[in-house]
Amino acid sequence: MTTPFLSISRRTRQTPFSRRVTASGVKAYTVYNHMLLPTVFESIEADYHHLKTQVQIWDVACERQIEVRGPDAARLVQMLTPRDLGDMDTGQCYYTPMVDETGGMLNDPLTLKRAEDRYWISVADSDLLLWIKGLAYGLRLDVAVTEPDVSPLAIQGPKAEELVARVFGPAVRDIRFFRYALLPFEGQQLVVARSGYSKQGGFEIYVDGSDLGEPLWDALMIAGRDLEVRAGGPNLIERIEAGLLSYGNDMTRENTPHECGLGRFCQTRSAIGCVGRDALLRVATEGPVRQIRSIDIAGDALAPCAELWPVFAGASQIGHISSVAWSPDFTTNVALGMIARSHWQAGTAIEIATPDGMRAAVVREKSFI
């Protein structure tokens, strides 16, 4: 299959950074929350090496914010997730699996507590806004649920702290992992969080007002010239090496958080009010019957998978692969897949039905990095 072009329209929304992304030579996009998400600049491999050694600026405006605000905000946000938000403080970011009444994953956003009665939910690729609005309407909750004009810009890579500190000041260095601070840029206080969709370290800046997008992009590019800063984006290879899950790729509404290996983010017993609580209590006790694992697939470089690849042990299908990429650093095909309990032990030999034929593979204990 030759790589197809993307037809762009208003429906595949531009971001506050789109003109800078275009000027930086973006080669490919995906569409995420009805918005453009840059995926390739030089090449996936070149972008990967650069991310692991330097610093990149990522247009992740597609991580749209849902603001939940009002007297019932805390109650409503707790309804969405089996993670216990009871002792969450303003200034914290929680990774929050969000589930429906069957315990099926609807999204896996970062939730930011902005105030006792105000949350931002930084969503993965589904219109979670509609689920939240539906619940709020049906239950007559006293909240406003909106998508504010807030667009995250991620700064990722080993030199990210240095770059962000140059623009926002030394207070950046004191921000702990999954915490945020309000720091000034052009007279406005922006949420600067130590978070991001890579394992190279970095920050996400919540650009509050589209007009600030280009000035902030430019300030970072100028400040980072000697750091070899470049435009980048979530990198397929690095995120699979890191075991970072992608909603819609590695998990869908079919899966519980426990199947996704997210049990540590579920305190289902104490998450009173979570709409998926009844459905998840049993799985929380007994554990899932299949779970996502990092997998090492032998042989030559495989092209990324566009649909599930069946996983076999002998004649039995015992799972599927959902994400794969050739890793230059590990000189193997790094992958993520859902594997049956019978075969998920580290070191288990399995076989993958790839478009290039059957391939030997091994289940790993942990992610690659």
Add this chain to the structure above:
Amino acid sequence: MTTPFLSISRRTRQTPFSRRVTASGVKAYTVYNHMLLPTVFESIEADYHHLKTQVQIWDVACERQIEVRGPDAARLVQMLTPRDLGDMDTGQCYYTPMVDETGGMLNDPLTLKRAEDRYWISVADSDLLLWIKGLAYGLRLDVAVTEPDVSPLAIQGPKAEELVARVFGPAVRDIRFFRYALLPFEGQQLVVARSGYSKQGGFEIYVDGSDLGEPLWDALMIAGRDLEVRAGGPNLIERIEAGLLSYGNDMTRENTPHECGLGRFCQTRSAIGCVGRDALLRVATEGPVRQIRSIDIAGDALAPCAELWPVFAGASQIGHISSVAWSPDFTTNVALGMIARSHWQAGTAIEIATPDGMRAAVVREKSFI
């Protein structure tokens, strides 16, 4: 801006027809409901001429179905839309603007009544499933809300009836506009509706089970060889000429159905239960203050717009353009845009701020075709 590539992954879902679409030489896609939607085969212009003279097969599997089934199904579906569904019969398809509690458009699907307690909602590009599930949960309604394995395949063009009759039999010719019949294919009864996203006439076949996708595609291609059947897709030029709206392009949650010129599909007074009823009653009486119009933009061919283009009358902005394409048949730029009441009269001269500079334009009485 050079045309970028699309990065394909499991998240941009394949369809039951994807292998045939690839073999047919698809050149570009958009992403629609987290699924691939082919947009270009030969070229937008060549595809357009072919659509208007021959017959095409369109992979519109991305028009996902939401099935609402159970004792409260009729009540829930009426909650979604200001269209009065009171006298809808099984076998009918209704174009149904769907709105939230503020009267803002959430989607503009075709709703099919399959039985007294069973509806299919064939959705445009938003996760309407989540809104419906949220309402059903919050209101404790007795329904199941699911996305079944049903993928529409559209047959569009002046020779569509001939082609579909060759495969499904002469009963096809008796299907009235926006009605469907259950007709056999390979031993299964499929919904065959006279509908589709063009004004060239045609049908949408609801392929119930992915396994039937390739056999049906092949049967149609073989039966239509002498009709010059080809793969195609919703055509940007033809749909703008026809005034067919695109959710996310021409209208969003910001707009009421009345602003979209869909007042004739709203019987807000009698649509008891519609969650947007209170919000829409006033606009239903007084009319909207702006509305979508077909617009003729003078001068050379303009590239399709990727974001809203402001519309001016003198120094005042009085609207925006949301869709535009060069029409070979009308030798002008055909467009759709939202225009203030003060300037929406047919024949009004306006000016458009395009990326190519200011252009003279005229508001039209009706669509081009």
